[in-house]
Amino acid sequence: MLRRTPALVAIAIGALVVTTTPAVAKPPSDGMIGALQRDLGITREQALDRLANEARASRTTPSLQKRLGERYAGAWHEGPQAALVVATVDAADARTVTSAGARFKVVQRTLAQLTAVKDGLDRATPPASVHAWAVSPQDNSVLVQTASEQDARAWITASGVDAAAVRVELSAERPKPFYDIRGGDAYYIPSKGYRCSVGFAARRGTTLGFTTAGHCGDVGDATQGFNRVDQGVFRISSFPSDDYAWVETNSQWTAPGVVNGYSAGILPVRGSAVTQPGGSVCRSGSTTQWHCGTVQALNSTVNYPEGTVYQLTRTNVCAEGGDSGGAFISGDQAQGMTSGGSGNCSSGGTTYFQPLAELLSIGGLTLVTAGGDPNPPTGCANYREKYTGSLTANQNQIQPNGTYYQSTVSGTHAGCLDGPNGVDFDLYLEKWSGSSWSIVARGDSANPDEAVSYNGTSGYYRYRVHAYSGAGAYTMGLNRP
Template identity: 80%
Template sequence: MLRRTPALVALAIGALIGTPSPVMASAEPPPDGRLTALQRDLGITREQAITRLAAEARAGRTIASAAKTLGAHYAGAWHEGPEAALVVATTSRTAAQAITAAQIDVVPRTLAQLTAVKNSLDRSAPPATVHSWAISPRDNAVVVQTSSDADARAWIAAAGADRDAVKLEPSAERPKPFYDIRGGDAYYIPSKGYRCSVGFAARRGTTLGFTTAGHCGDAGDATQGHNRVDQGVFRISSFPSDDYAWVETNSQWAAPGVVNGYSAGILPVRGSAVTQPGGSTCRSGSTTQWHCGTVQALNATVNYPEGTVYQLTRTNVCAEGGDSGGAFISGDQAQGMTSGGSGNCSSGGTTFFQPIAELLQAGGLTLVTAGGDPNPPTGCASHRETYTGSLTSGQNQIHPNGSWYQSTTSGTHAGCLDGPDAVDFDLYLEKWNGSQWTIAARGDSPDPDETLTYNGTPGYYRYRVNAYSGSGSYTMGLTRP
């Protein structure tokens, strides 16, 4: 273990440019997932949520127009009430008469004047009791959050700022920075006296944490981050038989969905499609950092001194003590967590990793991805080929990997789509008829998940994933004749 034919190409490209798509409604309703979250977190009704989203979508153009019309008299804008009604502020009652697309509030100070006040505060070092400050158009003031009014007033005076343009608000707790969960970073288990490496950020419901190796800690063990800041607690741990664990992190930690590739830079995680034998994979760990190799075997059984571990993946990537738990990743697809092996990064060797899918399923976890749906689907694994992607409403994606495939025999084409919750994603199998792509089979129910089969003759085929409504990450599987 390691704790420590050229004409056809042109034809296909032209066909991709002209990809057809289903007829879309002129005004689609917002995704149910977004409406549900707004209702829950803002305490509003579904109708108010729909009205709010529409108002917020219109606001950008309205604000730009109002600011241009009001010129030097513009004093900012804000949303008000459960339906986010737009309010525009101005210092001129006369100029206000030209604004008809929003509510108007006449105030004493312009946005430029407030900006000058804030800039003067920015140039003066604050006391520890002053926690933050920002322009508030609604208050027509710069709002200073502080735990000591006396300290704040002295600081404002020293900065030479207009005291009448500043509003003090009580603030009990000083803000603290968040620390990022990044695959490959070190973390420490004080009760055990050693160091391991972070695998991937993953959630259980709304609770954030990260995956790692089971032999790194037992359920209940506390952890510290790479910076020795208190980090979290092991909630799931299995070793031997398996070698996986999940650490629940505290509120000081955030997850951008990335791996620290050290010399390779910060790498996004966008899914968890499995790399097959012969495919390349790389590993990030806190001892030897970034190394790459190839997958040699899936479903390997390993006889460690501590006991037998099943269903690991064997690679020729090197690793050393302290790399345990670290991230194995192929491209932007999470593979698993470093388990153990032989050799080192001077002489080489064999390293095994625990596939991440088993832990995600067993622990009820979802992988956190970069810039996308924090709950990416992982289905369709039974198909011979799987692909992942992310779409926003109205977009299409072609597979395999933006291209087509040729079938030289008659037989069954089977496709599967596993989309995110509360959306309507559709799957189409398309065949080239000599001049254009035509739909041979479809899965276009109002649900996020689709399956289709088609008994086809030899020819050129492709799959198209369409986000009819809603946005998020998906997994698509296909099996060819």
């Protein structure tokens, strides 16, 4: 008897049945939960709900931003349990947002419009009394913090931006870089006479190293580790404008992909999904050790005495001298490196961190994650089957080899996509329903690399690789039951 097999039909996105199966996550440590309870004033149950909601939001937000397109007006977390709120300028988007498990809000300005206003302020030289400015999706404006409202409004007017889109807030803080400091683990810069902090382990090709703050050292400066043993050399450094650096380490150093959380223990790093405003974040530093708080604004511009630094993230996590360059982390997701701030851990304060993604992209670096091999993998190395292809923007390709495969048993289907730097490639696992292909798992972050996992029954499956933006060659790996 002839067995009917599925044809490779054209994909009608609007008709797809979308389901997702999240990967099983390891429970957060008691130290992580305890620090959130202490610093956010929440219960243990609220801390657990918060971490779960933030993890879901890190997957949901990029996908919603793509679907809403130019109508997207930002996202943030609200309440003790960090419920995700997504804003748009079109009330017709309500079903799209709420069906993804987020709260819905209609606002006046898109995120692109607010970013354009902030970019206009970035081009204008600020007075010393203006401390920082950032897009605030929560109130659909650009927030400017200043010691003089008169100075700030004169500067805003001179910049030529839409003043109605700017909110001025009086602030006594005066951010400054944290010199003479160390973070999660100390390291020393003998030529400068001070110490700073290790951020996250990262590699360039086969060469290991770590991220830190740019104001800690210049390209060519040698470093010593916490034990005063020769450690490495600054190969990338940018400050001001940015505040990031990468130190290449010598063969005496290894990279386990963890953060020293002090009271929270040794914490694994498993990715770098960005948490949204209102989401919890924790910082490791050897002076004040382990402290937590929430993200207040992404893409903040800070007017340091040494010069203006752009695209920092503002938090209410406390820090002091000795904490600069150290790791900011949300759950097990790396966020960035301590840059500067104001206040202290007795009375509280504001701390800014340099997001990790820009340094990884510009430096051609790969974040080292917990349990990973310190030698770089070669294109989804841990997957049994490998396929390659090349895409231009908006193209799709089907794998394996333009067709599908049959699974005769139930079990886990796992796929990995390794795309070139600087692109946004997505990976979809689809199952034949008897009449059409339906998405059963998706990896659609704003990154070149994706991974999906799905525990499915027997049937016909295929992977679809999509170039959301950019072009280049990719490697795709898959494991089937």
